[in-house]
Structures are given as structure tokens and as C-alpha cells.
Amino acid sequence: MVVSHQEHPDTRPAMIDLRNVTVCRGSTPALEGLTLTIREGCHTVVLGPNGAGKTTLMKLLSSELYPVYRNRTHAKVFGRDRWNVRDLRSQLGILSHDLQQDYLPDTRGINVILSGYYASIDIWKHQEFSEDARTHAGTIMEYLGVGDLKNRAFGSMSTGQQRRLLLGRALVNNPRALLLDEPTAGLDPRASFQYLSAIRTLMESGKTVILVTHHIHEVPPEINRAVLLKAGQIFADGPKKEVLTTKNLAALFDYPLRVIEENGWYHVIPDR
Numbered sequence: 001m002v003v004s005h006q007e008h009p010d011t012r013p014a015m016i017d018l019r020n021v022t023v024c025r026g027s028t029p030a031l032e033g034l035t036l037t038i039r040e041g042c043h044t045v046v047l048g049p050n051g052a053g054k055t056t057l058m059k060l061l062s063s064e065l066y067p068v069y070r071n072r073t074h075a076k077v078f079g080r081d082r083w084n085v086r087d088l089r090s091q092l093g094i095l096s097h098d099l100q101q102d103y104l105p106d107t108r109g110i111n112v113i114l115s116g117y118y119a120s121i122d123i124w125k126h127q128e129f130s131e132d133a134r135t136h137a138g139t140i141m142e143y144l145g146v147g148d149l150k151n152r153a154f155g156s157m158s159t160g161q162q163r164r165l166l167l168g169r170a171l172v173n174n175p176r177a178l179l180l181d182e183p184t185a186g187l188d189p190r191a192s193f194q195y196l197s198a199i200r201t202l203m204e205s206g207k208t209v210i211l212v213t214h215h216i217h218e219v220p221p222e223i224n225r226a227v228l229l230k231a232g233q234i235f236a237d238g239p240k241k242e243v244l245t246t247k248n249l250a251a252l253f254d255y256p257l258r259v260i261e262e263n264g265w266y267h268v269i270p271d272r
């Protein structure tokens with residue numbers, strides 16, 4: 001079952017443009033023949049069960065994995081197939097769980113933000129930061145409500161505080177878009193909603209957000225398109241309201257469940 005995505009004629013530039021993309025992990029395709037276009041300004045959730053290929057998609061978009069080149073295959077981000085990682089980060093801020101685990105526990109809060117300028121983990125002696133760059137990093141920390149963590153060790157912070165610092169690390173380059181991997185996993189309701197509130201403000205200010213997750217409850221109302229991924233292929237794609245239905249999600253997760261929508265937020269309950 002596939003719901004086709006009926007986009008209005010849209011002249012906005014394609015931010016993500018995948019055509020006939022197959023990505024193998026080991027000897028097995030984790031994404032198979034995927035064709036997907038996401039234009040700037042189209043806030044999108046990519047939703048799929050465990051093993052659907054979400055992490056593989058994140059790694060493809062962050063240039064950590066490449067497709068098998070077949071008939072007319074391309075995998076373009078902001079119009080280009082190949083990127084220098086540092087240049088890509090200044091266009092597309094990527095927040096993944098791997099990143100949170102990569103930081104050493106004794107990295108100071110301000111250095112997490114500053115490391116975003118070089119797309120590095122922590123900062124290093126050969127890296128230089130102007131006074132303006134340092135001031136900007138401090139301003140972002142204040143904006144995200146973590147201004148008091150400048151000198152705190154990353155390992156001594158709560159998961160929610162760490163997550164906000166990593167968001168700040170991405171924002172330091174003023175990227176056009178953000179790619180978020182299960183942004184509220186491991187956060188309590190207060191930390192989740194605080195984090196999502198920052199994301200919603202960023203969407204309102206013009207940043208395009210792509211959310212990759214299996215947590216339907218972390219999809220903010222501003223997300224207007226849903227792409228369902230199953231077994232490495234697109235299962236449904238279209239306006240969120242048309243795609244996030246009981247029928248589609250029960251089939252996506254192979255489980256009798258019911259979708260409940262309230263004030264633009266969604267959650268699922270078992271239907272048995």
C-alpha cells in the first residue's frame with residue numbers, strides 16, 4: 001500500500017533528492033530503490049519500525065554511507081552528490097545518537113558548541129575561534145536555556161541538557177535545515193517538550209526540519225509531511241493528516257493499534 005505524495009507544483013529548491021537509491025549494510029540492502037524529494041521549507045517526519053532503514057538513511061544524508069550506483073541513481077543533498085563534511089554541516093545540522101555518545105565526559109559545555117564550527121568532536125589546539133565566534137556560541141547557549149553549563153563537564157549533564165548542547169553545536173553554523181534522529185528518546189516529558197519547543201521555534205524562524213523516528217508522539221504539529229519507511233522502501237508518503245492513519249500505522253508496525261490525534265499531536269494505543 002502506497003499513498004502517493006501529491007505535491008503542488010513547487011519551485012522551492014530540493015534539499016534532499018534521492019533517486020533509485022540502494023544502500024547495502026553488509027551484503028543486504030537496508031534501503032532499496034528509494035526515490036524521495038524533500039524541498040526546502042517542507043518539514044517532514046520519516047517514520048518507520050525497527051530495522052526499517054532510518055539510521056541508514058541518516059548515514060546516507062550525512063555522507064557516512066553511499067548508494068550502489070545503478071540506473072540513474074543519485075543521492076543529492078542541496079543539489080550535490082558529494083560533500084566535504086564541514087561544508088555540509090554548515091547547510092544541514094545533523095543530530096544523531098552516535099554524536100551524543102562520541103563526546104568525552106570531561107568536554108566543557110562551551111567547547112561542545114564551539115566544536116560545531118569545525119564539525120569536530122571537542123575542540124583542538126590547532127583550531128582558532130574569533131571573539132565573535134565565542135560570543136555567538138555563548139548567545140546560542142543562552143537562547144537554548146543552557147547558559148549556565150559553559151564550564152560543566154558533558155558527562156555530568158542530564159540527557160536533556162546534553163541534547164540541547166548538541167542542538168547548539170548544530171546551530172552555531174546557522175544551517176538551512178536540521179536532520180534530527182529520535183530527538184526526545186530518553187527525555188522525560190518536561191525535557192521532551194522543552195526540546196521540541198526549541199525545535200518548533202526554529203521551524204517558525206524558517207529552518208527546515210526533517211525528523212527521523214519511530215516515536216510518533218514526538219512529531220510536532222508544524223511537521224506537515226510524513227514519509228513511512230518499511231523494510232528499506234517507502235510505504236506511504238504524503239500530507240501528515242492523510243498518512244498518519246490507524247490503517248497505515250497498524251500496517252507499518254504490523255500490530256493492531258489505534259492512532260489518536262489531539263491539537264496536532266499524535267499518539268498510538270493498542271487496539272486489542
Ligand SMILES: Nc1ncnc2c1ncn2[C@@H]1O[C@H](COP(=O)(O)OP(=O)(O)OP(=O)(O)O)[C@@H](O)[C@H]1O
Pocket residue numbers: 025026027028029030048049050051052053054055056057214
Ligand atoms: N552494520 C550493519 N551490518 C549489517 N547489517 C546492518 C548494519 N546496520 C544495520 N543493518 C541492517 O540494515 C537494516 C536497516 O537497519 P537500520 O539501522 O538502518 O534501521 P532503523 O530503522 O534505524 O532501525 P532502529 O529503529 O532499530 O534503529 C536492518 O535489517 C539491519 O539489521
